[in-house]
Amino acid sequence: MRYFLLIFVLAIATVLGTAGYRGTLTRKSPLELFPDMKRQAKLRPQSETHNLFWEDNRGSRLPISGTVSRNSPYEDTPLNTGRITGTTNFVELNPLPVTRELLERGRERFQISCSPCHGAQGDGKGITTQYGMAGVVADLHDAKTKKIVQQPDGEIFNTISNGKNTMGAYAPNIAIEDRWAIVAYVRALQLSRLANVDEIPADKRAALKK
Amino acid sequence: MSDTFPKWTNKLPAKVMVGAILVGTALTGGFWYYFTPKYVRVGYQPIQPVAFSHAIHADQLGVDCRYCHNGVEKSWFSNIPAASTCMNCHAQVLATDPKLALVRESFKTGKPIPWVQIHKVPDYVFFNHSVHVNRGVSCVHCHGPVNKMDEIYHAKPLGMTFCLECHRDPGKNLRPLDKITDLDWSYSQDAVKAATMAKSAGEKYVHDMKVNASQNCSACHR
Numbered sequence: 353m354r355y356f357l358l359i360f361v362l363a364i365a366t367v368l369g370t371a372g373y374r375g376t377l378t379r380k381s382p383l384e385l386f387p388d389m390k391r392q393a394k395l396r397p398q399s400e401t402h403n404l405f406w407e408d409n410r411g412s413r414l415p416i417s418g419t420v421s422r423n424s425p426y427e428d429t430p431l432n433t434g435r436i437t438g439t440t441n442f443v444e445l446n447p448l449p450v451t452r453e454l455l456e457r458g459r460e461r462f463q464i465s466c467s468p469c470h471g472a473q474g475d476g477k478g479i480t481t482q483y484g485m486a487g488v489v490a491d492l493h494d495a496k497t498k499k500i501v502q503q504p505d506g507e508i509f510n511t512i513s514n515g516k517n518t519m520g521a522y523a524p525n526i527a528i529e530d531r532w533a534i535v536a537y538v539r540a541l542q543l544s545r546l547a548n549v550d551e552i553p554a555d556k557r558a559a560l561k562k
Numbered sequence: 563m564s565d566t567f568p569k570w571t572n573k574l575p576a577k578v579m580v581g582a583i584l585v586g587t588a589l590t591g592g593f594w595y596y597f598t599p600k601y602v603r604v605g606y607q608p609i610q611p612v613a614f615s616h617a618i619h620a621d622q623l624g625v626d627c628r629y630c631h632n633g634v635e636k637s638w639f640s641n642i643p644a645a646s647t648c649m650n651c652h653a654q655v656l657a658t659d660p661k662l663a664l665v666r667e668s669f670k671t672g673k674p675i676p677w678v679q680i681h682k683v684p685d686y687v688f689f690n691h692s693v694h695v696n697r698g699v700s701c702v703h704c705h706g707p708v709n710k711m712d713e714i715y716h717a718k719p720l721g722m723t724f725c726l727e728c729h730r731d732p733g734k735n736l737r738p739l740d741k742i743t744d745l746d747w748s749y750s751q752d753a754v755k756a757a758t759m760a761k762s763a764g765e766k767y768v769h770d771m772k773v774n775a776s777q778n779c780s781a782c783h784r
Contacts, residue, residue: 353577353581356581360584360585360588363588364588367592367596371596371601374595374600374601374604374605375600375601375604375605376605377605377607377715378605378606378607379607379608379609380606381606381608382602382603382606382716383602385597388684388686389684389685389686390684390685390686391684391685392685392686394685396639396685397639397641398639398641398642398679399679400676408673410674414672460740463626464626464628464629465629468623468624468625468629468651469651479623479624479625480623480651480655483623483655484654484655484656484657485651485654485655488654518653518654519650520646520649520650520653521646522650524644524646524647525629525632525647526632527636
């Protein structure tokens with residue numbers, strides 16, 4: 353019995369010693385003892401196909417050049433391009449009805465996608481300007497020249513979609529409706545610094561005077 | 563007349579019983595401890611091809627999860643960002659740093675960065691991000707404090723028990739929709755107070771949004 357107990361305790365100690373505890377960080381990929389149907393030979397997004405079906409092994413296929421996927425916006429409409437159909441002129445006004453919901457959506461999306469560079473208020477003082485982007489990021493209020501303030505809505509839409517100079521394109525990351533929502537919100541931000549007292553409803557003015 | 567069995571055998575049945583119980587307990591305990599997702603998966607932290615840090619990007623810079631994982635609200639899977647998303651910033655920030663060589667190469671050639679996938683439910687499980695994220699389940703519940711991780715690891719077991727624990731009573735795990743990606747958020751600093759607030763708010767969400775977290779096998783195994 354003594355020997356049995358000794359071996360028993362030793363065995364437990366070895367297991368604990370080699371296998372460790374729950375939650376220890378490890379580089380080893382999880383053991384799948386019974387493979388069952390855990391990993392099936394089917395296509396998953398963003399995964400390697402391994403089966404050499406395609407040469408580049410990409411699970412998420414790129415469109416074949418010269419083709420357009422069915423749900424991608426290809427029509428030459430102001431909504432899709434920010435330009436008047438058939439011309440290269442930008443549309444003056446947002447093709448979506450500017451509602452409270454659109455502005456709320458725009459604010460949320462602006463915080464997510466734009467504020468890291470342009471700052472929450474659009475003044476070009478986002479966090480990345482502290483890490484090597486100082487002086488490159490545009491101030492959307494553009495206090496001196498008012499250049500961006502005077503741009504048509506379509507041009508801002510185009511900047512978001514395709515980028516401009518040092519700013520990257522956001523078309524792959526932001527849906528079209530959301531881009532227009534952001535444009536509406538950028539307009540609201542700009543207005544907030546352009547408005548004068550007369551434009552504020554009389555009943556709200558008192559609160560401001562204080 | 564001599565004994566058929568020597569005296570020491572009197573104690574043998576008891577000893578065998580004790581031995582069997584000990585070994586049985588140890589084996590059951592061992593299996594329970596070592597062969598469940600809490601041990602098998604939690605802590606998995608593969609070496610990634612680029613030393614990308616969520617702690618720097620999500621916490622220090624405060625970039626929202628959806629800046630990079632922008633499909634998470636719309637589709638069943640959460641996308642890993644393309645190199646062009648990184649290059650929005652890294653065209654200027656650390657533009658020549660060797661740590662980002664692979665990202666620049668991928669941006670130029672279009673060859674994907676071979677990120678190692680960490681969270682992976684079995685293929686017979688149907689999972690959907692957007693249904694959870696749009697009903698107030700935060701990333702932190704299923705992925706742990708990602709925004710504090712320099713190198714990302716598997717923080718939650720994500721086994722069937724884990725899913726069902728919540729599906730049986732989702733209310734207390736829900737939070738306001740604008741706090742989904744704010745991983746540090748909680749109802750209150752005080753844990754006890756936070757729990758009661760989560761409970762009462764949860765009942766409201768479940769009622770208002772008609773949350774129906776199904777426990778039918780066919781919800782997750784279709």
